[in-house]
Amino acid sequence: MAEAILGDHNQYSCSICLELLRDPVTIPCGHSYCKNCISECWNKNVQKGVYRCPQCRQTFNSKPPLNKSTVLAEIMEKLRSTELQVSESNLAGPGEVACDFCAGEMIKAVKSCLECRASYCETHVQPHYNVVALKKHKLVKAAVIPVCPKHDKLLEVYCRTDQKCVCMHCLLDDHKGHDTVPSTTERNEKQIKLTDTQTNVKQTIQAKEKELQKMKLDIASNSDSAKKTVENSKKVLSDFIKFIEKRSDEVIEKIKAQEKADLDQGKMLQKKLEEEITELKKREGVLEDLIQTDDNIQFLQSYESVSSSSGSDGFPSRCFKPCCSYPDVNKLVCELKEQLETIFSQEINKTVQKVSDLAVKNNPVGIKFGDRVRVKPSVKTPKYNWGGGITHKSVGVVKDIKSDEILVIDFPGFAGWKGLLSEMELVTDDGSSALSCNIKIGDKVCVKPSVETPKYLWGSVSHKSIGSVISVQGETVTVDFPEQEGWIGEVSEMELVVSADLGSPSHACFKIGNRVSVKSSVKDPRHGWGSVAHSSIGVIKRIQGESLTVDFPEQTDWTGVASEMELINSNVSEVLSLRPGVRVHIKPTINTPTHGWGNITKHSTGVVVAIDGTKVTVNFPEQSDWTGIVSEMEAVT
Structure with a gap:
């Protein structure tokens, strides 16, 4: 209803002040005006x-009477109240664009005209829909129209050279000769890339939502499993306590049964002894009577029968x-208690340790190949001992x-x-990845060969893609690849690409005679391992494009790819320290030398007589001209 009233806004306006009628009066011809407006006009x-x-x-001919229109005055009052409510709801708020043609109140604009460079509310934009000349203007969603600060013209062109929007006059001025395209063209190209990025983000969100759902289920399952384990552990330990109580009762019953047997035996012996005492007292009375008798004949006749037994026989x-x-039983019980306490304590500790070991073993963020580690402070002595001066502070790979x-x-x-x-x-390092300190904005990087699927998926990127880092935030890195701009990955998934890899063959950093090994990040070399391993160190024999031919102690003429190999920096220092005449022995860490022990042992000390690449010839007391590998030897100070 309010919209219907506002739609007829013009018929309720004074033709003199062009505002809604105030104190409306009607003159004889039927037209209505504001009382003050018509009075001032006349x-x-x-x-x-x-x-x-x-x-x-x-x-x-005479001044007509100005009759007040009561009905029209009521309509004007309702119209003003309705307009006030509508205007309040349409006021431009913070961050919103106001209409450039509304006087007084800042009415929210709904459209902006790129030709007029103005913004319009719902009312003032109507001419752009009705007037033929204005229909050709381009209307966009209400926004602040950016203009060139130098020429005060619309920004219609994108300069790819300076990567900024410019006006047509700039093409003849500061951006003359630059690579420029219409803003719509650049927008379309970037929108395609942005759409791809959006698709990747959506896929990542879907993958993460699935991951979250699975994690919730896993957490709930783990929690249920933990509760069941607690209940089962309580039951098992309770049963164990009952078992101990039962066996304790058996021991007590056995002691009581033995006590009863001993008591019965004692009572029987006591009764016999009492009977013997009674019998002896009777004999004593007979002897006393015989001793006291005065009749000699009676005494002699009775003597033999009375004195036949001494009494004790x-x-x-x-x-x-x-x-x-x-007391011995009590001692045994105490010893049993001590033994049970010791065994129970040991077994409980073992169980707790095994639970901790399982937690470490099944930890999803556990230790993996290439990680930096050290011995836990809680470990007093490692199972395989310390060795080599290693302490709790030692950090290894x-x-x-x-x-x-x-x-x-x-x-x-x-x-x-x-x-x-x-x-x-x-x-x-400081609670974050060590690699995050190395990768910085501007660096050239690629996805590690060991990463099968990046955390945020591949997109258009592959292992061979090399891009520039444009942002590093915590453990997240943003990279512009030729195949995809704004690619997002994990810092731990990336590795730096040396400058030799860019614009020139990757073998430029290698020379014939260099000592190399397979990178620790390479799980499976392109041409296979053969007899070679990560710990193998060889010498480059031939370079052909991206292919390297390397002589390893384990395998000669091994073929590998330059991007999979890394230089061994210790080459110079080891060769210099093992020059001819230096006394050497096998490193304690070597279980079996590459070329075998021969007649020497770990305790043998010899003198270097020759070095040829990675091979060293040593004279030992036990064997002359023994051949070994430089990396397996160390100088004896």
Whole structure:
């Protein structure tokens, strides 16, 4: 209803002030005006007592009465209240564009005209829909129209050279000769790329939502499993306590049964002894009577029968000897208690440790190949001992993980150290990835060969793609690749690309005679391992394009790709330290030399007589001209 009233806004306007009628009055010709407007008009323009209607020009010889229109006044009051409510709801708020043609209140604009360079509200934009000349103007959603600060013209062109929007006059001025295209063309191209990025983001969101859903299920399942384990553990331990109580009752019953047997035996012995005493007292009375008799003949006749037994011969000595020594039983019970406490404590500790080991083993962010690690502070002595001056502060790099949870770690000064996975902990730099300190904006990077699927997916990128870092935020890196701009990845998934890899063959950093090894990040070399391993060190024999031919101790003429190899920086220092005449022995970390022991042992000390690339010839007391590998030897100070 309000919209209907506002739609007829013009018919309720005064033709003199063009505003809504105030104190509306109607003159004889039927037209209505504001009382003050018509009065002032007639006072200024009256000529010879003639009064005219400003609209129809009808004249009146005398000043007509100004009759107030009551109905029209009520309509004006309702119209003003409705307009006030509508205007309040349409006021431009913070950050919104106001209409350039509304006087007084800042009415919110709905459209902006690029030709007029103005913004319009719903009312003032109507001419652009109705007037033929204005229909050709381009209307856009209400916004602040950017203009060239120098020429005050619309920004219609995009300069690819300076990567900024410019006006047509700029093409003849500061941007003359630059690579420029219409803004619409650049917009379309960038929108396609942005759409691809949006698609990747959507795919990432979907993948993350699935990951989140799975994680929620896993967490709930894990929580249920933990609760069941707690309940089961309580039941098992409760049953164990009942078992101990039951066996305790058996021991107590056994002691009581033995006590009863001893008591019965004692009572029987006591009764026999009492009977013997009674019998002896009777004999004593007979003897006393015989001794006191005065008749010699009676005494002599009775003597033989009375004195035939001394009294003790017929009654053997008796004593109470219990079958069980209760102090010994008490001692045994105390010893059992101590043994059970010790065993139970040990087994509980073992169980707790195994639970901790399982937590480490099944940790989704566990130790992996190439991680920096150290021995946990809680480990007093590692299972395979310290060795080589290693301490809790020593930090090494994981070189191998055995199937039986044994880590092979290279510490400074001690390579090939072995330790249990449960004994080690990850070492990070200030709580973040060590690589995050190396990768910075502007660096050339690629996805590590060891990464099968990046955290935020591939998009148009592949392992061969090389891009420039444009942003590093925590563990997230944004890279512009030729295949895809604004690609997002994890810092830990990326590796730096040396300058030799850019604009020139990647073998430019390698020379014949360099000592190299396969990068630790390469899981499977393009041409296979052969007899070579990550720990193998060889010498470059031939370079052909991207292919390197390397002589390893384990395999000669091994073929690899330059991007999969890395230089061994210790080449110069090792060769210099092992020059002819230097006394050497096998490194303690070497279990079996590449060319075998021969007649020497780990304790043998010899003198270097020749060095040929990676091979060294040594004279030992046990064997002359023994051949070994430079990396397996160390100088004896």
